[in-house]
Amino acid sequence: MVCPLNIAPEISSFLVFSSSFLAFSFLLEKISLNIQTKFSPIKEASGLTQKSAAKPEVILPEIKHFSLKITPPNYTDKSSREQEKFAVSAEDGATLSWQISTNKTVKQVSLLFNDHEKLLLKAVNPDRTEWKTTRTITKSGFYQVNLDGKISDLYQIEMIKDLPPVICIQAPKPSTVIDFGEPQKTMLKTALSDDYGIREAYINATIASGSGEAVKFKEQKLRFDVNFNSHQTQYQLQKQLDLKQLGMQPGDELYFYVKATDNHNQETRSEVYIVSIADTAKLMQMESMANGLDVKPELFRSERQIIIETEQLLREKDTLKAEEFKKRSNNLGFDQKLLRLRYGKFLGEESESGGDAESTNSLSDPKDFSNATKITDAYTDKHDNAEDASFLEPETKNQLKATLNEMWSAELRLRTYKPQEALPFAYKALRLLKDLQQKSRAYVAKTSAKIAPLKPVEKRLTGDLTKIINPATQQDFKKQTDPYLSLRQTANLLSQLKNGAGLGAAGLQILRQTNMQLSSKAAANPSVYLPAVTCFRRILANVNQPKNISRQDIL
Known part of the structure; x- marks a missing residue:
C-alpha cells in the first residue's frame, strides 16, 4: 500500500482559499502577476529539497572539525554510524552525539532546536576548543549551532518513524462454511512483514456454540510452528486448523484473527475471519417450512427427501445386492434430475428431452401438416411474453444457479453409484434452498383496521x-x-522586493509574523519547508537593503 504524503489540515485549507503557503515560499516567480496561479506545491517543494540536498552544508568558520554519531535504538538491531554533516536522518528514539572542534577558544557552544529549545555543549579540554553533547530524538525538526552568539544555518532533523507490522491473510476466505462430508479442517496462510523485525505472532480463536440465550464462547490462543527469536522482517506462515481438535460440533462457528508484535512492541491485528460447520440436523427440520409464506413448498421439500433416501440406501448397502443398490442409486439420480429441471425453469433453462412431449405428439396430427405457426409455437421460447418473464432478483438468480450446480454434482455421483460422495452436494443444495426460502419472505400489513372518518x-x-x-x-x-492574511500580504511584499522596492515598518512586521508561521511548519515537516525557511531568513536579514537580496532566494 502506497502511503501519500500527509499534509496538515490547516495547510490543506490554505491551499484551497489562498495562493498557498508553499506558493509564496517556493513559486513566487510563477505568481508575480497573479498569486492565484494553480500549481502542485508538493512537487515543487520536493524539487527544492533535492536541490538543497545537493548543495554542501554551510558551517560557521570558527568550526575546525565536527562529527555526529548516530546510535540507533535496540529495536532496530542496527549498529552505530558516524557522519561529518549536521543534517541528520535517524530512527525514532536514536541517540545523537555531537563532537565539535573550534579553531579558537569559545566561551559557550549550544544547539538551538526549532527556535525555542536550547541544548548546551560541554567543554572537554581546558582550552575550550573541544565540545560535545548528546540528545535522543523523538520528532522531526531543525536546529542551529550557536557559537558565542553567532548562529549557523538551519540543519534538518528527519526522524524515521517505526511502522507497525503488516498482516496479509491469504487463506481462507473471510467467511467459510464446511458442508457435510467435507474435511473439518481449514488451512490458514498469512504473510507478516515489518520494517525492523517481528517479535511475536499468534492466532486468537473464539468458538461460539449453541444458539439464542444458550450460546457459549470459548477463547484460546493458537501458536504458529515458527520460532520468532530471529526477529526477521518477513514471515510466510501457515497452520492447519483442525476443527474437531478445537472441540467444534455441527452448527458451531469459529472466529479468529492474527495478531503480530514487532520489536518496538507495536501490535497489529487482522480482520476477523469466520469458519462454520453446517448443521445438517437443522437443515432437516420441518419447522421453517410450515409457514404462510411457503410459496414453493413442493420444490423445497424434494431435496430433503432425496437426502433421507440416500442415507437410508447407505445404511442398507450391506444387505442389498449390487444390482439392487445400483438401481436405487440411479433412481435417486433421476429424481435429482427432475428436481434440477424444475428449478431450471425459474432461470429459463430448457428441458433436456428437447421439447415438450405433449406439444410434440400434437404435431403428428395430419390436420396440422405444413402448419408453420404451430410448429414455431412448439419449439420457440417466447421471452417477450409477460407471463414467462422472471421476477427474481439478480442475487436470487445467482444463488439458484449455485443450487443447480450442486444438484448436478449430486446427480452425477448418484448416477455413477457413489451415493456417499453425493451427500455433501445434496446437503449444500438444501442449505442454499433454505436460504432462498428465508429471502422470499415478505411482510404484508393488515388491512382490516378502521379509522374514524x-x-x-x-x-x-x-x-x-x-x-x-x-x-x-x-x-x-x-x-x-x-x-x-499575513501570508497573502507577504506574497505581495516579496513581489515588491523582487522589483527592487523597499518595505516600511508595517511590511517588516508582516514578514516577521510570516517567518514565525513558516518556522512552526518547518519544525513539523522540515523536508518540505526548511529550504523555504532558510531563504526567507536571508531575505529578512537584508530587507533594509533590497539590492543585497538574492533573486534566487525570492524565487
Missing part, C-alpha cells in the same frame, strides 16, 4: 392559534480573523 368541512380553520408566536432566535457572530 375525518370532517374537513367542520374542522377546517377552527384551531386555537393564540399560543403560537413567531420564533425569535438571537445569536452573536464574532468576526473571525484570517490566519493566512
Whole structure:
C-alpha cells in the first residue's frame, strides 16, 4: 500500500482559499502577476529539497572539525554510524552525539532546536576548543549551532518513524462454511512483514456454540510452528486448523484473527475471519417450512427427501445386492434430475428431452401438416411474453444457479453409484434452498383496521392559534480573523522586493509574523519547508537593503 504524503489540515485549507503557503515560499516567480496561479506545491517543494540536498552544508568558520554519531535504538538491531554533516536522518528514539572542534577558544557552544529549545555543549579540554553533547530524538525538526552568539544555518532533523507490522491473510476466505462430508479442517496462510523485525505472532480463536440465550464462547490462543527469536522482517506462515481438535460440533462457528508484535512492541491485528460447520440436523427440520409464506413448498421439500433416501440406501448397502443398490442409486439420480429441471425453469433453462412431449405428439396430427405457426409455437421460447418473464432478483438468480450446480454434482455421483460422495452436494443444495426460502419472505400489513372518518368541512380553520408566536432566535457572530492574511500580504511584499522596492515598518512586521508561521511548519515537516525557511531568513536579514537580496532566494 502506497502511503501519500500527509499534509496538515490547516495547510490543506490554505491551499484551497489562498495562493498557498508553499506558493509564496517556493513559486513566487510563477505568481508575480497573479498569486492565484494553480500549481502542485508538493512537487515543487520536493524539487527544492533535492536541490538543497545537493548543495554542501554551510558551517560557521570558527568550526575546525565536527562529527555526529548516530546510535540507533535496540529495536532496530542496527549498529552505530558516524557522519561529518549536521543534517541528520535517524530512527525514532536514536541517540545523537555531537563532537565539535573550534579553531579558537569559545566561551559557550549550544544547539538551538526549532527556535525555542536550547541544548548546551560541554567543554572537554581546558582550552575550550573541544565540545560535545548528546540528545535522543523523538520528532522531526531543525536546529542551529550557536557559537558565542553567532548562529549557523538551519540543519534538518528527519526522524524515521517505526511502522507497525503488516498482516496479509491469504487463506481462507473471510467467511467459510464446511458442508457435510467435507474435511473439518481449514488451512490458514498469512504473510507478516515489518520494517525492523517481528517479535511475536499468534492466532486468537473464539468458538461460539449453541444458539439464542444458550450460546457459549470459548477463547484460546493458537501458536504458529515458527520460532520468532530471529526477529526477521518477513514471515510466510501457515497452520492447519483442525476443527474437531478445537472441540467444534455441527452448527458451531469459529472466529479468529492474527495478531503480530514487532520489536518496538507495536501490535497489529487482522480482520476477523469466520469458519462454520453446517448443521445438517437443522437443515432437516420441518419447522421453517410450515409457514404462510411457503410459496414453493413442493420444490423445497424434494431435496430433503432425496437426502433421507440416500442415507437410508447407505445404511442398507450391506444387505442389498449390487444390482439392487445400483438401481436405487440411479433412481435417486433421476429424481435429482427432475428436481434440477424444475428449478431450471425459474432461470429459463430448457428441458433436456428437447421439447415438450405433449406439444410434440400434437404435431403428428395430419390436420396440422405444413402448419408453420404451430410448429414455431412448439419449439420457440417466447421471452417477450409477460407471463414467462422472471421476477427474481439478480442475487436470487445467482444463488439458484449455485443450487443447480450442486444438484448436478449430486446427480452425477448418484448416477455413477457413489451415493456417499453425493451427500455433501445434496446437503449444500438444501442449505442454499433454505436460504432462498428465508429471502422470499415478505411482510404484508393488515388491512382490516378502521379509522374514524375525518370532517374537513367542520374542522377546517377552527384551531386555537393564540399560543403560537413567531420564533425569535438571537445569536452573536464574532468576526473571525484570517490566519493566512499575513501570508497573502507577504506574497505581495516579496513581489515588491523582487522589483527592487523597499518595505516600511508595517511590511517588516508582516514578514516577521510570516517567518514565525513558516518556522512552526518547518519544525513539523522540515523536508518540505526548511529550504523555504532558510531563504526567507536571508531575505529578512537584508530587507533594509533590497539590492543585497538574492533573486534566487525570492524565487
